Amino acid sequence: MSEHHDSHHDDHGPEKGIMRWIKTTNHKDLGTLYLWFAFIMFFIGGVMSLIIRLELFSPGLQWVNPEFFNSMTTMHALIMIFGGVMPAFTGLANWMVPMMVGASDLALPRVNNWGFWILPFAFTLLLSTLFMGGGAPASGWTMYPPLVLQTGDAFPFMIFAIHLMGISSITGAINVIVTILNMRAPGMTLLKMPLFVWSWLITAYLLIATMPVLAGAVTMLLTDKYFGTSFFTAAGGGDPVMYQHIFWFFGHPEVYILILPAFGIVSTIIPTFARKTLFGYDSMVYAMASIAFLSFIVWAHHMFTVGMPLAGELFFMFATMLIAVPTGVKVFNWVATMWRGSMTFETPMLFALGFVFLFTIGGFSGLMLAIAPADFQYHDSYFVVAHFHYVLVPGAVFSIIAGMYYWMPKWTGHMYHEGLGKLHFWLSAIAINLTFFPQHFAGLAGMPRRIPDYAVQFTDWNVISSIGAFFFFIAQFIMAYNWIVNCVMRKGAPATARVWEGAHGLEWTVPSPAPYHTFETPPVISESEITAVHDEPAAAPSRA
Amino acid sequence: MSADKQRSPRQRVWHLARLGGLVLGMFAFGYALVPLYGLVCDITGLNGKTDGIQLQDSVAEAPDQDRVVRVEFLTTVNNSLDWGFGAETNAIEVHPGKLYTVNFFAENRTAQDYITQATPSVVPWNAARYVRKTECFCFSQQTLDAGEYKQMPVRFMLDPALPPEVTTVTLSYTLFDATGLAQAAQ
Numbered sequence: 001m002s003e004h005h006d007s008h009h010d011d012h013g014p015e016k017g018i019m020r021w022i023k024t025t026n027h028k029d030l031g032t033l034y035l036w037f038a039f040i041m042f043f044i045g046g047v048m049s050l051i052i053r054l055e056l057f058s059p060g061l062q063w064v065n066p067e068f069f070n071s072m073t074t075m076h077a078l079i080m081i082f083g084g085v086m087p088a089f090t091g092l093a094n095w096m097v098p099m100m101v102g103a104s105d106l107a108l109p110r111v112n113n114w115g116f117w118i119l120p121f122a123f124t125l126l127l128s129t130l131f132m133g134g135g136a137p138a139s140g141w142t143m144y145p146p147l148v149l150q151t152g153d154a155f156p157f158m159i160f161a162i163h164l165m166g167i168s169s170i171t172g173a174i175n176v177i178v179t180i181l182n183m184r185a186p187g188m189t190l191l192k193m194p195l196f197v198w199s200w201l202i203t204a205y206l207l208i209a210t211m212p213v214l215a216g217a218v219t220m221l222l223t224d225k226y227f228g229t230s231f232f233t234a235a236g237g238g239d240p241v242m243y244q245h246i247f248w249f250f251g252h253p254e255v256y257i258l259i260l261p262a263f264g265i266v267s268t269i270i271p272t273f274a275r276k277t278l279f280g281y282d283s284m285v286y287a288m289a290s291i292a293f294l295s296f297i298v299w300a301h302h303m304f305t306v307g308m309p310l311a312g313e314l315f316f317m318f319a320t321m322l323i324a325v326p327t328g329v330k331v332f333n334w335v336a337t338m339w340r341g342s343m344t345f346e347t348p349m350l351f352a353l354g355f356v357f358l359f360t361i362g363g364f365s366g367l368m369l370a371i372a373p374a375d376f377q378y379h380d381s382y383f384v385v386a387h388f389h390y391v392l393v394p395g396a397v398f399s400i401i402a403g404m405y406y407w408m409p410k411w412t413g414h415m416y417h418e419g420l421g422k423l424h425f426w427l428s429a430i431a432i433n434l435t436f437f438p439q440h441f442a443g444l445a446g447m448p449r450r451i452p453d454y455a456v457q458f459t460d461w462n463v464i465s466s467i468g469a470f471f472f473f474i475a476q477f478i479m480a481y482n483w484i485v486n487c488v489m490r491k492g493a494p495a496t497a498r499v500w501e502g503a504h505g506l507e508w509t510v511p512s513p514a515p516y517h518t519f520e521t522p523p524v525i526s527e528s529e530i531t532a533v534h535d536e537p538a539a540a541p542s543r544a
Numbered sequence: 545m546s547a548d549k550q551r552s553p554r555q556r557v558w559h560l561a562r563l564g565g566l567v568l569g570m571f572a573f574g575y576a577l578v579p580l581y582g583l584v585c586d587i588t589g590l591n592g593k594t595d596g597i598q599l600q601d602s603v604a605e606a607p608d609q610d611r612v613v614r615v616e617f618l619t620t621v622n623n624s625l626d627w628g629f630g631a632e633t634n635a636i637e638v639h640p641g642k643l644y645t646v647n648f649f650a651e652n653r654t655a656q657d658y659i660t661q662a663t664p665s666v667v668p669w670n671a672a673r674y675v676r677k678t679e680c681f682c683f684s685q686q687t688l689d690a691g692e693y694k695q696m697p698v699r700f701m702l703d704p705a706l707p708p709e710v711t712t713v714t715l716s717y718t719l720f721d722a723t724g725l726a727q728a729a730q
Contacts, residue, residue, distance in 0.1 A: 107556060174563045182556050212567050216574025228728030231578060235622070235661045235720030242581045244575060309588065309669060 006283045014516055022117070025109030028411070028515065030116050034091030035404070037119055039480075041083030042397075044127070046473050046474040048076040053469040055213075055452050056462045069452035070138035071130070081258065082165045083123050085392070088400045090172045096407060097176055099507040099514065100194045102185030102523045107178035108171075115171035120539070122164035129154035133447075140450060141216045142247060143218065145232040145240050149225050159222045166211040173204035173211075180204075185506065185522045191282065192530050194505050198285050199264025202292045206253045206260070209296075214250040217243060241306055247524035248299035256295045259391060260288055262359075262399030263330060266352045268505075269406050270334050273349035274341030277501040280333040287326035287333075293321045304375045312370040320370035324363065331360055346500070347421030352404035354394055354429050362390030365440065378452075383443025389436045394429070401428075401479065409495035412487040413513030420482040427475035434468025504529055588669075607642035608704045614638075615702070617646065618716040627660075627688070628654040629719045640674075641704040648681060648696045650719060652688045661685045661722035667714045674703035675713065685722055 014029065015019045024030060051072050055063050064072070094112070098105055098155070106112050129136040134152015137143070143158075151158065180201050193201075220231040221243070230236025232243045263284075271278045278284065300308060300316045308316075334356050343349070365387040369378055378384060409415050438461035443449075447458045454462065486492030495512040506529065510518045615638050617631035628651030638644055651660060662682040666672040677683075681696035688694060702713065 108560070170567055174560065174567075177563060178556055178559050208566050209570050212569075212571035213574040213577075216571050220575075220578075228725060230725065233725070234663045234718065235722040237663075239581070239585075242578065245581060246577050249574075249577070307669070403704060413719060476608045 007198040031094030038088035045079035051467040071136035126161040173207035176204040195267040196264035210250040210253040217246045252299040253295040257398035265403040269352040272502040279336035287329045288328040317372040333451040348406035358394030381443035386439035401459040424478040431472035480525040640702040659726040674706040
């Protein structure tokens with residue numbers, strides 16, 4: 001505030017000092033803040049997962065008491081979902097969506113600033129519960145009553161933290177939608193947008209449709225505990241099962257919120273390094289839209305064992321299996337994009353390929369879980385843990401890492417070290433399978449999730465899993481070093497504007513590092529940039 | 545903010561209002577799920593929800609002497625309090641279309657007065673709609689004073705339209721401590 005700008009407009013550089021970051025309304029600054037925030041949250045959530053794996057390294061209770069263990073599983077999930085993956089995707093959207101559609105900023109820059117800055121407060125509230133009487137929330141991230149109503153002092157803090165996270169997500173989503181629908185460069189019709197933009201448009205609608213429902217559900221929990229309502233209290237005529245229906249009406253679209261932007265990132269990276277246009281652009285868009293629609297009518301597959309009429313079990317089983325069709329279309333298109341491409345395997349491509357392969361494994365175990373009669377065996381077992389970690393870690397998280405390697409040279413103007421990047425990929429890929437693959441076997445053999453102790457016959461799988469988890473965590477320091485030293489501190493080789501030989505789209509037409517303000521006047525999109533994104537039938541040669 | 549806005553600001557404000565409306569609408573929808581859920585459960589009998597109290601004269605007795613259905617009674621005390629709660633018999637054999645009375649009892653072995661609420665549930669779910677009760681302690685809150693022993697009759701009939709594949713019906717009751725809720729309601 002102390003500085004005097006003789007500016008007519010803020011087309012100079014950013015303000016200096018800490019106030020730059022607090023007051024900023026620049027989409028690039030806020031993207032950076034979101035990504036740093038997510039990075040810190042991934043670290044905190046990762047340490048919590050290591051406490052879990054440490055305790056599970058051997059049977060019996062060694063390191064932590066069971067209450068604290070349950071707090072760790074609960075907090076790990078809340079932090080990774082709402083603090084890690086979602087802000088990371090929002091950060092990537094902040095950086096890339098305006099640059100990809102040729103807008104100067106997001107539509108509502110002030111709201112964008114506010115949307116970010118309530119997150120640190122939300123997570124301060126949530127993390128402060130670790131030091132409270134009765135401990136941090138320990139009911140699982142799904143917060144099922146009546147168990148969650150037994151949470152101690154932490155309870156209202158958790159509820160308000162979730163309200164704040166919800167508000168942040170909704171403001172981010174509204175911003176993205178208004179930007180995409182109102183501020184695209186002339187000539188960029190909806191079906192010529194880059195797929196990352198499409199994936200975020202659909203994700204943003206999912207966020208707007210479901211986060212308010214979660215807010216409603218947790219508000220009902222709050223009034224049940226403190227204001228004598230009986231939404232979920234059986235003694236007052238409520239029904240705890242109803243909570244599960246409301247929660248999963250939010251919860252299932254939420255899992256697609258966590259994966260659709262990943263689809264967008266991978267659909268951007270694979271064509272670049274296969275040096276071909278994406279195969280089946282239109283079908284990719286329709287597949288994402290179908291997945292988003294189906295996500296609203298499958299929620300009760302999380303509740304097969306709760307008690308449902310046969311017709312309900314059948315409906316939710318078949319509707320869930322139907323999701324495999326659009327998802328299969330996407331995987332097919334990624335593979336078809338690579339078919340006869342002149343592929344190179346830089347780090348972003350390696351992570352994208354790891355995503356396609358390992359996410360598909362997670363998808364297959366999801367299909368197994370969708371089978372209602374079989375689900376009675378898998379339900380609440382480590383098989384479920386293995387399933388959702390396969391779609392979230394080598395799925396969502398790998399795609400975030402791939403996107404960071406892919407776009408960071410554009411942001412900072414400096415390349416990461418390719419050798420370290422490849423080392424990071426291979427260590428991560430091996431460690432993640434070491435961590436989560438054995439959990440399938442432990443789960444099928446009957447090991448339940450969310451327990452600090454287990455029967456001795458599960459020891460071997462758990463030892464392997466714990467070793468893999470520590471190995472994975474340590475490997476991420478290679479990534480942190482590579483990004484911070486080579487890109488952020490600008491020790492790496494300078495990057496060209498195009499960065500990647502096969503990269504196409506408006507974001508690569510600006511210099512590297514991207515100037516503080518881009519596309520102040522709407523760009524003219526060259527025909528080649530459009531056709532490189534969209535496989536126009538006319539432009540696609542017949543490939544016999 | 546420079547002049548790159550492809551659409552007019554008015555359009556953007558309109559767009560914003562619509563999205564904001566969607567947010568509020570979905571918040572309301574979350575709450576609307578509560579009566580909606582109750583409605584679905586009433587219609588289908590899902591979750592073992594029975595119809596409410598039936599007036600004596602609305603339940604016409606028309607016993608189906610050829611059919612025998614076993615009715616089992618299950619009782620649970622929720623709050624791990626030192627209460628006794630049970631039925632005088634574990635199971636009876638009934639003819640659909642005939643009224644039966646079974647006595648339940650509740651006992652407070654503590655030195656404190658309580659207000660209790662029992663919640664009923666019927667298994668299998670597709671039998672729930674065919675259980676007609678003219679009297680049940682679960683229809684209202686029951687006081688249970690310190691040391692009190694209370695007899696509570698349940699008068700019920702199985703509707704003759706009970707699906708033929710149902711041969712056993714379980715009536716389950718869970719007794720809750722509703723003292724706090726009752727005080728909050730006053």
